Amino acid sequence: MSKMIRRDFLKTLGAAGVVSIGAGAIPFGLGARRALAQTDDRLGKVVVTYTPAARIHTYVAPEDGARVTTHIIETENTLVLVDGQLALPFAQEVLAYAESLGKPIERILLSHDHPDHWSGAVAFDLPLTTTANIAANLQAGLDAGQYQPVEGFQAPETTLIEGSETIDGLTFEFSTVQNAEALEQLVIRLPEAKTIILQDLMYNNTYFFPGFDRPNWISILDTLRQSMVTDGIETVLVGHGVPTTRGALDTGIEYLTMMEELFTTADSAEAVVQAIQARYPSYEAAFILTFYESFFAPR
Template identity: 40%
Template sequence: MKGAITVIDKGNVRVHSYMAPDASINVTTQLIETPSRIVAVDGQINVADADEVVEYAHGLGKPLDRLIITHEHPDHFQGAARFNAPIHALPVVRDQMAARGDLQDLNGIPILAAEVAPTVPIAPAVEVIDGVPFVFEAVSGGETADQLVIRLPEHGLLVAQDLVYNGTHVFVGHNDIDRWQDILQDLADPAYDTVLPGHGLPAGQAVLVEMAEYLKAARELLGDDGEAYKQAIMERFPTRRIPFIIDIGNYYLFGTRPT
């Protein structure tokens, strides 16, 4: 396996967090295993990584109930069709995904918009799936315009996805840092001892503090020169991985195409 699996036992729920390899910018797919089924969250950037996740999921011996897409950034949905399960998303996220049109993954494999389009709308509410309460919350601003946060309150589980990066550099391409900081404060709650990020390994509440520190530095260092920002933020956080994520953000901010 090229990616890494972290398994977290929460009683009648187990989390299998798949982190893609560095070449796939450590995108994470969460497999939430309930007593009789699997709920997948986010569908990977590359088709090959999605195939690896799906093969692992099938090995658990339970059906894939659904794939939830948390937001419209392509690194979280380009492999969605490989899950062969109903695709769920907030309606606004569905529309944002559709507006991107056809794409291709990092290996040049075509991604047809029609094949990854969500067909089941999510409304902010509590949904009981296989006896387990899932709390769906719509969040506006921060890392992207709109995204879904999922809580499993009975299991202390916060599925934050791209509101949290653990150990990698952070995409700030929408430059909505102040709002993002507010969201992190709202997410802070010791009742949720497991935080699942969109890039990197599962963590605890401390990762929210680390994210806030990174965003504070990004606000300070981000000017009108993307390369200068990249060098400065890398020097400030020398142990964080995947500087290519900074390049992607710079493309959004300054039009500098990643190499």
Template identity: 35%
Template sequence: MNGTVTVLDKGAVRIHSYMSPADTFHTTTQLIETPSRIIAIDAQLLPAYADEAVAYAQGLGKPLDRLIVTHAHPDHYNGAARFGAPVHALAQVREQIVARGDSLLPTGLVIPVTDFTPDVALVPGTEVIDGVPFVFEAVSGGEAADELLVKLPEQGVLVAQDLVYNDVHLYLGNNDITGWHKALDALAAESGYDTILAGHGLPTGPEVYEQVHRYLNDARELLDDDGQAYKKAIVDRYPSHVGPFIIDIANRSLFPADN
């Protein structure tokens, strides 16, 4: 396996957090194992890494109930077809995925939009799945225009995905640092959640909110009208972070005149 899996035992639930290698900026697929099924959250950029997550899930000996896609960025939905399960997403996230169209991989392979278009509209609220309450909340602004937050209150687990990165450079292409700060403040105000699942990086705790706040403040200080100068400055300030290529991707949106 090229990726790595972190297992967290939460009693009636076990969390299996699959993290891709650094070449795709440690993107995570969360496999929530309930007593009799698996709920997958997010589907990887490269189909090969989606295949690894699916193979691991199959090894648990329980059926994949569904795949939940949290937001409309290709590193979280490209591999959706590999899961062989209904794909759930917020209606607005589905619209954004369809609007982006086919996905072009770095290898040159094109994945048709029909391969990853969600087919089940996820409605915010609480759903009890296999005896386990899942709380679904829609969040607007920040890393993406719209994102899904998933909470498991009985297990103290908050699936933040790309509202939180752990030791990975942030994608700022949505150009909404203020909105991201606001979303982090709302997460930090939540009580009873000691396990935070990041969209990039290893599972962590609530201390990650302050770490992301700090990075965003530094990014705001360092950003000017030169994308390459910004990349050098932020990488110099966070030399241990992985995924500097994600800065290049974001810069295409932040500095379109340079591309």
């Protein structure tokens, strides 16, 4: 993996100021499936998803934050967060919104080792929880100088293991996949909520990171797509972009298939980017396209 991994992005956004906002809690029982909880002074936006068993608040960073997401899973008495944002200003917004819900944060789960999902987590003053492999991958990136955490960053706790756990009455099913967008990626199923959290295995209306093994990544998404039908999954939470549905995996597989073909046949990384932009002109998080060159192998 290139040593360029989001380093410049960290330097750029890490210098930004801290923003503090407030957001009123939205009561249970509203009829809409999703609602936008937005204030004029917030940098990012929050999309609230109402499920049969929990309410899920998805914070989406603005364009200059690559539309990175943090999900707040709200149960009756507690909050479970997934990922901690790249830049401190965005993480501060997540924290302020979470505090407005009036419930304690039980834990913050880390989906994978890429720094756009953990560097801002110092705002929470809580350690991240993840698998031993993801923590090791993160530490390897730090040791190699690929990742540059902000001051106060705490190494993740490695207490998360694959299997099922009940948190405040809600079932969390943890599993992992390897060698796709990241070396290891956490997949979280919330069966009672008919929800799956894929993070950077899936992007929604944003450009995809090149990843490690795109054919394997495509195969993983295809397997997940089939299992979602069997499991009755309705909501898919992604790592970049707003929540979506399982049908979005069709588009994701199409994108990755095209990207793999282009990386194999194109004459340059610039040609890859131009073709991707021509096919998906409305996609956001264009910053991600800057990494394509470092993954392109000239023939």
